[in-house]
Amino acid sequence: MSESNATILVIDDELRSLETLERTLSFDFTVFTASSVSQAREILNEQWIQVILCDQLMPEMTGVEFLQEVREKWPETIRIIISGYTEAEDIITGINKAGIYQYITKPWQPDKLILTLQNAVQLFDLQRQNELLAIELKMTADSAKRIMDSRRQKLKDAYQDDNGIIRAQNSPMDRVCDQIQQIAGYDVSVLLCGESGTGKELAARALHYNSLRWDKAFVVENCGALPDELLESELFGHKKGAFTGAVNDHTGLFERADGGTVFLDEIGEVSQAFQVKLLRVLQEGEIRPVGATRTRKIDVRVIAATNRDLEQEVREGRFRKDLYFRLAAMIIQLPPLHERRNDIPVLANYLLDQAMSNLGKKVSGISQEAMNCLKAYHWSGNVRELQNEVQRMLVMAREGEMLGAELLSPRVLMSVEPEEQQEMSLLNSFDGTLKERIENIEVKILYETLVRHRWNKTKAAEELGLSRVGLRGKLERYGLEKVELLPAAETSNA
Incomplete structure (x- = not known):
């Protein structure tokens, strides 16, 4: 250790x-x-x-x-x-x-x-x-303000260039970026929809830093992580003595973000009771901390996000229609990663650069074979799952080497078939006779095992309980050959 x-x-x-x-x-x-x-x-x-x-x-x-x-x-x-x-x-x-x-x-x-x-x-x-x-610099108010202004400007600059969203040319995310650019300057609420891990918070930050509120606070709250009582306190604040444990006044996120933007993630998870309280805040533009007798005016832009179908939730009576229309003045739909397969090489290389910087470990890139596997996988966890996979490969790799397919998780490898097999339509699905379906499974197992052992046929045959002659026969039968390992493309933005 x-x-x-x-x-x-x-x-x-x-x-x-x-x-x-x-x-x-x-x-x-x-x-x-x-x-x-x-x-x-x-x-x-x-x-x-x-x-x-x-x-x-x-x-x-x-x-x-x-x-x-x-x-x-x-x-x-x-x-x-x-x-x-x-x-x-x-x-x-x-x-x-x-x-x-x-x-x-x-x-x-x-x-x-x-x-x-x-x-x-x-x-x-x-x-x-x-x-x-604080000890060494003893900063004055003016110097602190200059530092904060400089940091805010850097954040703004980061989201000016393609909204900070990494993608390839002609990506499905181009439409999302166009919508952000068109909507950001208008002070309207926005609802971001998409699966978990598709980058909704990144899109929310792009909306904020391209808006007129860019130099004010951007605060985030995951509404699905807290019960109603605590969520109300976190968003609207509370007075000392308002409930057991409230030993001090607490300023809520809406008040802290006054003049800026509040991002409410997982908005579809809040209860109907809390929906009523949130609706009142959005309609009146004022909050009342828990235990307070007076309201306070606030000026915030609200951006909400959900992985649920809120229109369906409204139809089924689980989400208030009036709150939905307050939040969804504009709607941006973020596509899942499996609909952005051409973005995967660019994203993977970008995430690898980040991981190398964070972990202090250098490698020479991602092999073409590994990249093909990454592109073929479904990525139900989207960009977040891809980030974890790239980081895992880096941790498992030797310093300076290329990240090969043998470093991938078994679930990623098993989702891929070699290019030579893609024309064998019966073996690419579970259609056909029992024999054909079994052959399809056999191809996947052979390929995954060979990649994991870096195409060492002796080790692969030993693991599978086959002789070298038996393994060679199966490889010839299915046309399995080693795919050359080539450096992955350089990272680039559209």
Whole structure:
């Protein structure tokens, strides 16, 4: 384990759960474990811990109570609760009293948990950098403003060039970019529709940074991640004492974004009760924090996004028609990645450049064979899934080598057939006789195994339980030959 890995402390009194979390996280982080609060205190006194992942229900005290203690003694450490219980009051208490960064529910998903912890580590680093800047520079208001203006200008510039959307020539995304350019300058609400991972937040940022509000705040809220009570507090704010755990006034995102843009992701997930509250805010242009007696005027542009068919939700009575028409003054539909196959090489190379920069590891590119596999795969997770696949290949590769097809996940390899087989129509589908269907499966298995073993026929035959002669016969029968590995095309924007 590299000494430069972020340090995570996992606290759980259930040993099996503790071991599972340690196995899941140990590849990406330096993990310390504690089965009790007393053990956790000893580790915190001896080790430099960046993030704590703590179970809520423990014998000595609750996770929130312990993290409240951590907040006082080790305030720079990022604090996360993991629990099978999601009472809104517990979440709010955790956020207010213990300064909890995230409240993760069980059962957790490994990829999402790792991503949450990576974001927490980034926040830890940013906090330390901000502290150092404040101490060393002692910035005046004017110098701080110049820095902020410079950063905003850089963001604006990034979204001026093709809206910051990476694509090939004659891409289906061209239409999306044209719509963004046409709509951005008008102060109307926009609804972004598309599958998860298609880049809706990227499109929302492009709309903001190409609008007249570009020099004001752009804030994001995932509406599907919070219960109504907490979502209302996050968006509209609350007064001290408004509910249990509200120990201070809290400014909501709408007020923070005054003059700018609010991006409401997963808007289709909110309850009908909250839809009424949101509709009132959009109609009146004012908010009332929870527990407040007076309203406050706000001036924001709302951009919403959903992976649901909201028109169908309206017809079936699950989404208010009046709110839908408030949000959908303009609608932009983002195509899924499997409809943008010519964009995949450009995106893959761009994502590889990003991954190499983030991981500090260099390779010479993606082979043509691997790129063909990437283009053939369906990508149900869209660009986000492609990003994970490229990063996985980079991690598994040797420094300086080309990323070959053997580094791809089995699910990606199994979705591809060699070019020589594409003209064999019966073998490219599950139509035909039983014999033909079995042959189709056999081709896929042979090809995936050969690619994984870099076309080493001895190893492939050994894995498949065939003799070399038997394997050679099958390759000749199906016309399977090694595809030459060629460097992938250079990254470019349309």
